[in-house]
Every structure is written in structure tokens, then in C-alpha cells.
Amino acid sequence: MQDTLTHRQLKSLIQVSNVINSKLDIDTIFDSIMNETISVVEAAGGGSIWIFDKNQNRLIAKSAQGLFYPHIFRQIELVSGESMTGISFAAKKCLIFWDEVEIKQALSTLTPYNRDLLDRAIPSNFHFTSVISSPILQKGKCIGVITLDSFEQSLQFKQEDINLLEAIGHQAAIALEKSSLYYEKEKTVRMLSHSIEIHRNLANLVVNGEGIQSIMNFIHKTIGQHMFLFNEIGELKASACHSSFSVEMTEYITQYTKQIILTLENSHTVSDITLNDETYQIVVLSLGSKLKSLGGLIILSKQKMSEVDIAALEHACTIISLELVKEQAVFETQQRLRGEFVTKLFSGQMDEALIQKAKNLNFDPNRTYVAMIINFEDKLNEQKVLGEHVLRNLLHMSNKTLLGRNSQVMAVRVENQIVALLSFHSRVPSSNIVAEIKELGKNLQQEIINKYREIDVSIGIGRIKQGLTFVHESFVEANKCIKFLKNYLFDHRVLSYTDLGVQRFILQNSKEELNDFIQEVLGPLIQYEQSRKGELLSTLIVYLDQNQNIKKTADSLHIHTNTLSYRLKRIEEILATDLNDSQPLFNIHLAINIYQCIKAKDTLQKNKS
Structure with a gap:
């Protein structure tokens, strides 16, 4: 050369x-x-x-x-x-x-x-x-x-x-x-330095007890991208976004991510999606381990994210995972202690030690209390049993909804149910308390149905009790409401014990005793209907519903008043009674109500089978 x-x-x-x-x-x-x-x-x-x-x-x-x-x-x-x-x-x-x-x-x-x-x-x-x-x-x-x-x-x-x-x-x-x-070495050093700096700042947040949302806000400020934290079943736990990110876009990301979270195998995945005619890069980073997933951290970016940023975020996921584990451990400990308290309280075993424990949990023994039971059944599962993750999320939802209106609430899981104890000041009128609790129950039920359409939600509410000494009675009443909702057709799935009228009589007696009572009062008329296929029983039901008003009953049945008078006279002959006599009329009215409830129950069970 x-x-x-x-x-x-x-x-x-x-x-x-x-x-x-x-x-x-x-x-x-x-x-x-x-x-x-x-x-x-x-x-x-x-x-x-x-x-x-x-x-x-x-x-x-x-x-x-x-x-x-x-x-x-x-x-x-x-x-x-x-x-x-x-x-x-x-x-x-x-x-x-x-x-x-x-x-x-x-x-x-x-x-x-x-x-x-x-x-x-x-x-x-x-x-x-x-x-x-x-x-x-x-x-x-x-x-x-x-x-x-x-x-x-x-x-x-x-x-x-x-x-x-x-x-x-x-x-x-x-x-x-x-x-x-x-440049490879420089990039590695830069990546390591960036990750260490983020890791250090996140660790400081955790040490200072700032919590998950503060961690999310810090990362969002550091990388300047939309961020979402989902739990292991794909439910949104926390987010940090620019104001331009709409609710509709968040809902879309939630649905999109739910599928990815459940099948996430690698430490992270990177793909592109289109939202509102704009292309975004979506980075999904797993939280926890393969043996126990804690969910995923989602980053949505209009620009392609660098390997340095992704590596730093993977380090951040370690801190987030530790914080999630800590939160879960604290929550489970609280649930265990509260569960023990509620179980003993609702058993009626009140003593000085339990009263002291109530005070430690900020529950005044002299306030007004109401028990609420939220029962869940999976309509798609033959055993009607819900998964552990779903139940945990339902408990979080219940606590959030109930605490939103009342500062003194305790909700704990008991198998497929959530048992809640709500406290009110003794000066609050009873009518206001009942209305507020029923409204809370309906809001919670709707929220759960919107999120989990496969879950059947029933809510039973006991009566108001003055002081903790008698709160176990409210729990028993709430449980009776759940029992009634399970066995009988009822217009609403949120039932207060005060809503029950004759149904309380049904709950306190066996089906055999109830059928005996129906036969004693209505037996001849039921047999007549079965043999003749007439309309006398249905006429009697409408007559009682219309408060024995001849004109309203006739209009409701679309018949002439003379025809109605003939039917009523025939009913009196079959039952050997006088419909104007208050005593037998009370028994007939009660028997009709029980008969309709049992018939509705049989129809419900037939449909389930």
C-alpha cells in the first residue's frame, strides 16, 4: 500500500x-x-x-x-x-x-x-x-x-x-x-444511571409512605407519558394522564389491557394502537412474578419509547410491586382483625373487651348502628363461587362506596358475602338513615353490575339499632332479607327488613306450616279452580289488591259489576265465609299473600333448574 x-x-x-x-x-x-x-x-x-x-x-x-x-x-x-x-x-x-x-x-x-x-x-x-x-x-x-x-x-x-x-x-x-x-457502553451507563436515579426517588416516596398514586404521579412527571396501573384481573387501580386524555379513551385502554394482563408472559410487551385517529405506542410491564402476578403498568406514548426509559420503568415496577405487596399485607391484616371483631359482635357476645376493641376501631358504642349484607353469586358458575381476586376487588368497591357517605363504616369479607357495619349519630332521624342506606345499597349494586355483569348481587339491610349491644339483631334481620331474596321473587334486589310485611311470617315458618295454613283458609277455592279452571281465585286476588272496591276491580278485570258480584258471591259460598267480616277477611288476605310468595318461589326454582 x-x-x-x-x-x-x-x-x-x-x-x-x-x-x-x-x-x-x-x-x-x-x-x-x-x-x-x-x-x-x-x-x-x-x-x-x-x-x-x-x-x-x-x-x-x-x-x-x-x-x-x-x-x-x-x-x-x-x-x-x-x-x-x-x-x-x-x-x-x-x-x-x-x-x-x-x-x-x-x-x-x-x-x-x-x-x-x-x-x-x-x-x-x-x-x-x-x-x-x-x-x-x-x-x-x-x-x-x-x-x-x-x-x-x-x-x-x-x-x-x-x-x-x-x-x-x-x-x-x-x-x-x-x-x-x-455508544453502547455510554447507553448502558446512561440507562443504569437513569434507572438508579428513578429507583432512588421512588424508594424515597415509599419510605415516606406516599403510596401508589404518588409513585404514579412521579413516573408520569419524569417520562411525560400517560400511565395506568392495573391489578391482576385487569381492573384499573391508579392512573396519571395529561388532561387531554378523555374518560372514553381510558375505558378503551381498560378493556384493551384486560385481555393483555391475563395473558402477559414476558417482562414487557411493546405494540401500537390507534386512539381517536392517533397512533400510540403501548408498553405493558408486568408486576409481581410469574407465580403471583400483581397486575401490570401501562404506558401510552405518542413517541417511540427508548430502551433507556423502558429499562428504568422495569426498575420502577420492582418498587411498585413491593408497594402493592405491602398494601395487600396491611389490608389483609386489617381485614383479619376487623373480621374477628365483626364475627364476635354479630354473634351477640358483647363484653367489655369487645367494647374496648370497638373504641380502638373508632366505633362509639352509644351511636346508632345498621348491619348490611352484600351477597354475590356467579351466574356463569354452577358452584356460584367467585374468584379470590374478584372478591377482593368487590370488597374495595364496597368500602369505597360506603365510606363515600359515611366516615364510620366497616366492611369485611365472609365467604361469598361482604358484611358491613354502618354507624350514624344518634340524633339523625331514623327515616333519613333508612333512606340513605337504601340509596347506598342501590348505588353499590348498580356499580357492581356495571363492572361485573355475570355477578348476581343481593343486598339485605337490617333495622336500626341503638348502640352496639343490639347490633347483632340487625345482622340477623339483614341475613333474613338475603334468605328471602334467594328464595322468593322480589322486584328489587336491595331489601330492607322494614320493607318486609307478611313476608316476615313466611320467613319464620316452615313451608309445610305455610301450606297447611293456605289449605285451611283457601283450600276449597284452590281445589275448585284446579277442577273447573275458573277465574274465581284471580278475581279474589284483584279484589283484595283494589281494597275491595267493586268498580275498580271490575274495571281492572274488564268485566261488568254484576259479573263481579256473582263471582264474589260464589267465592263466599265455596269458602263458607263472609268477605265483609274483618276476621276471616284478614286470614284470607294473609293466605293469599303467602300463596303468591310460595308460587313465585316454585317458579323461581323451576327456572333455575
Whole structure:
């Protein structure tokens, strides 16, 4: 090589080597190489260095020096085989284009867009007279091209110029490899430093007891992207978004993420989604471990997130997971202690120790109390049993709804039920308390149904009791409401014990006793109906519903009053009674109510089977 290079070119090659060894910024190195090469190659009026971008599948100009407009020239992006540079790249060897004819033929491969850029980059009074393009090879693979351009007819490239360009191409390959190693190390250090800084700040938040939402707000402020935290069943636990992110978009992300969370296997996944005609990158990072998932952290970004940010977020997930485990442990301990208290309280075993425990839990023994039972059944599951995660989430929902209106509430899980103790000041009117609790129950029921359509929710509410000493009676009454809702058709699935009238009589007696009573009072009429298929029993029911008003009953049945009078007379004959006598009429009214409830229960059980 030394025999074919001039003394000046050898000095230039040494200078290029010194630049590579003294600098790490690849753009600076390329500019220095290009300037040095043009200065020692007499025929070169300009030149460029092109590097192949794998992602774009294009040759990108990294340096452009000489008698043209580099800011325009560097917008050109070449495919393999396009122009002199692309032809050399495809051939993986140094090529020289000796005259304008060869150059014109090579330039004909340019796309119209690239040709327009080239024409605007080269002044109109300049023309290529000859061109050298030499590949940059790394381990036998072409990774770029160095191109020198001549604009003078009197100046021609020489063999030593080709040799120099090949040697510089080798030096450029070394520079790229060295720069790549440097930037990889720098990126690793930067990534580690960034992660450590985030980790340190998050750890401080945890130590100071800031909680999950503060952690989410910090990360959101740090990376500037929309963030969502979902639990292990895909329920949204916390979020931190810009104000532009709408409720509808949040609901869409919740539905989208629910499917991913349940099947997430890797530490993180990256994909693209479209929201409101805008494309976002969505990064899903798992929380917890494969053996025990705690959910996922979701980041929604309009820009592609760097590996540094994702690595930092993975470190952040460790802190979030620890905080979730801590919250869960605290919550379970509270639930165990409260569960023991409620179980003993509702058993009626009141003593001084229990009263003291109530005071420790901020429950005044002299306030007014009401018991509420929320019962759940999975309509899609034959065993009607709900999963542990779902029950835990239902408990969170119940606590949130009930605490929203009352500062003194305790809700605990008991198998497939949530048992709640609500406290009110003794000066609050009973009618207000009943109305408020029923409204709370309906709101909670609707919220649960909206989120879990497969769950059947029944809510039983006991009567108001003065002081903790008698609160177990309210619990028994709430339980009777749940029992009634399970066995009988009722218009609403939120039932207060005060709503029950004759139904209390039903709950306190066996089905055999109830049927005996019905037969004693209505037996002859029921038998008559079964044998004749008449309308007397239904007429009696409507007559009693209309408070024995002849005209209203006739209108309701769409019959003449004479027809109604005949039917009523026939009923009295069959039952051997007088419908104007208050005592037998009371028994008939009671029997009718019980008969309808039992009939509705039989229909309900038949439908379930």
C-alpha cells in the first residue's frame, strides 16, 4: 500500500487514523475524514460518506463536503443499486466512473425525488466529470460507501487515489465499530444511571409512605407519558394522564389491557394502537412474578419509547410491586382483625373487651348502628363461587362506596358475602338513615353490575339499632332479607327488613306450616279452580289488591259489576265465609299473600333448574 500512495497521502492516512483514535463522536470523525481526503486527492472537488440504515433499508449521508449545498444533499436517501454510491454498495467493491457518459447512466437510476434533491444541491454551473465510490466493509459485509466527486475535466482520479479511498474506507469501518462500542457502553451507563436515579426517588416516596398514586404521579412527571396501573384481573387501580386524555379513551385502554394482563408472559410487551385517529405506542410491564402476578403498568406514548426509559420503568415496577405487596399485607391484616371483631359482635357476645376493641376501631358504642349484607353469586358458575381476586376487588368497591357517605363504616369479607357495619349519630332521624342506606345499597349494586355483569348481587339491610349491644339483631334481620331474596321473587334486589310485611311470617315458618295454613283458609277455592279452571281465585286476588272496591276491580278485570258480584258471591259460598267480616277477611288476605310468595318461589326454582 505504501508503494502506491504518495507521501502526502500517507500523511493524510496517518492523520485520519489520529482523528479516529482521538475522537468518539462519529459525525465529527466522518467530517474530518471527508475534509482530509478531499484535501489530498487533487481531483476531488467534493465527497460524501454514506452509512446503511437497517431500519430504513437506505443509505443515509452522514457527511457531505465540497462545492454544493450539504443541507439539501443530506436529505437524499439511496437504496442499494441507486446512483454511483448505491451501485458500489451493491457490488461491494470500489468503482470509478471515468466520464460524464458513465455518470449520466448511473444517475439515471435515481428516483425523481432524489434527482430533484441532487439538482438543487449542485450549482447549475457544476457537472460531475468523474466519480469514485468505495465500499466500507466490516467483516465482509458492506455497511456504507465513501464517494469522491470531480468537477474539473482537466483533473482525473489516479490509481493511488483509489488505493487511498480503500484504505480510508477500512479506517471508517474501524471508526464505526469503535463508536458503536462506545455508544453502547455510554447507553448502558446512561440507562443504569437513569434507572438508579428513578429507583432512588421512588424508594424515597415509599419510605415516606406516599403510596401508589404518588409513585404514579412521579413516573408520569419524569417520562411525560400517560400511565395506568392495573391489578391482576385487569381492573384499573391508579392512573396519571395529561388532561387531554378523555374518560372514553381510558375505558378503551381498560378493556384493551384486560385481555393483555391475563395473558402477559414476558417482562414487557411493546405494540401500537390507534386512539381517536392517533397512533400510540403501548408498553405493558408486568408486576409481581410469574407465580403471583400483581397486575401490570401501562404506558401510552405518542413517541417511540427508548430502551433507556423502558429499562428504568422495569426498575420502577420492582418498587411498585413491593408497594402493592405491602398494601395487600396491611389490608389483609386489617381485614383479619376487623373480621374477628365483626364475627364476635354479630354473634351477640358483647363484653367489655369487645367494647374496648370497638373504641380502638373508632366505633362509639352509644351511636346508632345498621348491619348490611352484600351477597354475590356467579351466574356463569354452577358452584356460584367467585374468584379470590374478584372478591377482593368487590370488597374495595364496597368500602369505597360506603365510606363515600359515611366516615364510620366497616366492611369485611365472609365467604361469598361482604358484611358491613354502618354507624350514624344518634340524633339523625331514623327515616333519613333508612333512606340513605337504601340509596347506598342501590348505588353499590348498580356499580357492581356495571363492572361485573355475570355477578348476581343481593343486598339485605337490617333495622336500626341503638348502640352496639343490639347490633347483632340487625345482622340477623339483614341475613333474613338475603334468605328471602334467594328464595322468593322480589322486584328489587336491595331489601330492607322494614320493607318486609307478611313476608316476615313466611320467613319464620316452615313451608309445610305455610301450606297447611293456605289449605285451611283457601283450600276449597284452590281445589275448585284446579277442577273447573275458573277465574274465581284471580278475581279474589284483584279484589283484595283494589281494597275491595267493586268498580275498580271490575274495571281492572274488564268485566261488568254484576259479573263481579256473582263471582264474589260464589267465592263466599265455596269458602263458607263472609268477605265483609274483618276476621276471616284478614286470614284470607294473609293466605293469599303467602300463596303468591310460595308460587313465585316454585317458579323461581323451576327456572333455575
